Amino acid sequence: RARDDGSRFWQRGKVALLWLVLTVISVVAVNGGMKDRTGNNYVNELSGNGIYQFFNAFRSGHLDYAKFYRTLPDDEAFRRVREMLQTPEATYVSDDPRDLTRAIRRVGPEKRLNVVLISVESLSGDYLGTFGNPDHMTPYLDSLVNQGLFFDNLYANGTRTVRGLEALSLSVPPTPGDSLLKEHNNENLFSLATVFNDRGYQSDFVYGGYGQFDNMNYFFSHNGYRAVDRRDIPKTATIHGENVWGVSDEDLYTLALGQMDQIHAEGKPFFLHVMTTSNHRPFTFPEGRVKQPNGTRQGAVAYTDWSIGDFIRRAREKPYFDDTIFVITADHCASSAGKTSVPVNRYHVPLWIYAPKHITPQRVDRLMGQADIAPTLLGLLNFSYRSRFFGYDLFQLEPGRERAFPATYEKLGYLHNDVLTVLEPQRKLEQMKPDYASGDAVPLVPQNEEQIAQAVAYYQVASELFKRGQLVRRPEDSTPVEPLPAEPATAPAPASSVAVAAGSTPAPAR
Template sequence: LISIESFSADFMQTFGDDRGITPNLDKLVDQSLFFDNLYANGTRTVRGLEALSLAIPPTPGDSLIKAHNNEDLFSVANVFNARGYQSDFVYGGYGYFDNMNYFFNHNGYRAVDRNDINKDDPIHHENVWGVADEDLYTLAMRQMDSIHAEGKPFFLHIMTTSNHRPFTVPAGRVKEKNGTREAAVAYTDWSIADFLKRAASKPYFDDTIFVITADHCASSAGRTSVPINRYHIPLWIYAPKHIPPQRVHRLMAQIDIMPTVLGMLNFSYRSRFFGYDLFQLEPGRERAFPATYEKLGYLRDDVLTVLEPQRKLEQLRPDYDTGDGVPVQPVDRTKVDEATAYYQVAAELYKSRQLGKRPDDNTPVKPLQAEQGSAGAAPVLH
């Protein structure tokens, strides 16, 4: 699982950009199961990490990555670990930032960061955020090689940093001017292609699923309180030996990504996730949770409901290209109640320590004959 720092869908030619800065990722669209209607939970990395590891809507105040009493929550790693996987969170900077190492080490993952890079490994570039993405992928591949050598399957969550100010990247990798957003995006594109090329030589490549998405978009500014175009992120699920290419247009929330992947792996498990396996979800129930620190969005049926402090409310029919919207009159109270319920229940479950895992939460459940049938019976995949 690669979560790319600040990668907006509209960087890509696939979504209309004409700068040609993502040629490899645009090409990968036609080789992957590609989701083109996906929306992030928030505007900061910790919200993306929360969505991808816990599959819950944003909770009030700080992300649970930084919250007190955030140990032993039910995480994606719990599901993998119960099946004998080694789960690692791999970051190219120092994971004490934003409490990442503490959170992942206490929720089923082994945190691996800048401190774990060998002193004799070449570092092609680094800045205040960490090493260049290609060096991060080298670190991740070393983890993959080591776990595979032990005879275990692996689940890695890799968090990139190169597509972040100051946008400095290794010399000679891209033609765009170093220190610009264009250079950082182009380098993101180059380094992922390079990683996949290197991984293709590994004995585990054919049975590895590569899930590539973003933590959030590059900008959150707009003329509405929650400009929906500033939450649109891409998702590739790439495993050429097992998953045929397809475009999926259904609305998808960031919290649905990993439950969908677990469904494709034919895993059956007792869950505390709020996210859905999109391929098992009946049409009409799709929704997403674009939010800011104070304003909580709920997108369903082309209506964006925004809950604000002091019980203020905004409800719009959003323009997905501009982020503008037309007020809904009269207000759809059902959607207001649904939005309130999702956010309030997530908050209350965390506050009452009910998002934690019980001893039986990790126990694999014998699947029904037709359960999670979107991918059919599959071999063990990493």
């Protein structure tokens, strides 16, 4: 007060407002790339303000692959990826060496079946009795192993929900830094929903919490899905339980069933991607559902199992059940800590594809990555379509070419032929022989240079395509792809093969 010269509040406010405007302008107009005036990364880093760079990195969450990781000449990287993505049912539509668009052609008509894809929060493979867990937490899911297709060797892309959602919707390797769900310019990408939408499906992303979290609603609503979340539950609906993450799984499935009923009543097929939350701290769920205690991981896993069983039982009463495929998997494992930088046992997740009227039960023990789920599902539906997915239809892939992409925020893994290659910032890498049970690993000596080149090519090309805006959906992607003509009738398949949608290649016997 002693130093005040008698100024008014509005006069002092103008000064504060001026500083606020200057601050906003600087935040919007200035970015961390403005200092990069040379091709020498050391010079560029020395020219940056350390505090500003710190906050810029925090704000963007982005790592430029070409700046921090080992690279190949662009032409070689694209050539390698085109060769690795070539499969028997796929034909490149262009001679452009940097265009990954393929025409996927099947034999015979498509199957216009409904699809419900459930990505379960933190459902590690080692929670299942099927994989040796003695605690009997998953009796229903264990029983489903013998009622549909079950995949023993699926590995997640990452350790966070957004990584699983990215892999399931876009079928891409994980790019360094933030998931594409949270990146800028992530609209109108080529997604699983767009393939369904071209066939008249209604595609919904259904979440029991508020989808602003992790940018989920924005991403899905701008990439072919209708975003449905906690706000779409009627105020009069009975909510059996909820916490900070959202409503309990059983209430989420009630919301999903309502969407399925509505779409079916409109005469459309539906594709729903349902993301659960109950198997997440604080592990709370409605009382009286399972024997395991509330507030514990064991209880949450058991409740997850119970609620899926309850959902399937309720769906069984619906007129569309017989023509619906249920795909159940995990977004990631419950723990990422291990003995190595990328412990493969912390990426092992289960996968069921269940449709009793359309799929004969069988276990498949081939290596599979999370990015392979979308094209494998479309193969079971016998869809002919244009694709820029990085994943494989596992049933079309020649043995020995399987691979997965386990990764962290900055360590990018490539698992192939029992060798794990991990690309790291500062252009470093590790290569090791992993122990799938313990997560331990032994360094590979000498290193396999071919697999290093494959890993680099996949991650470099995926990052470059997104950076250039070339993962987007194009108008010609809606152009129908003519199926292959039906082949002459042959002798019946052996009884051990899988009866899937017409035209699909049966899974190899376990």
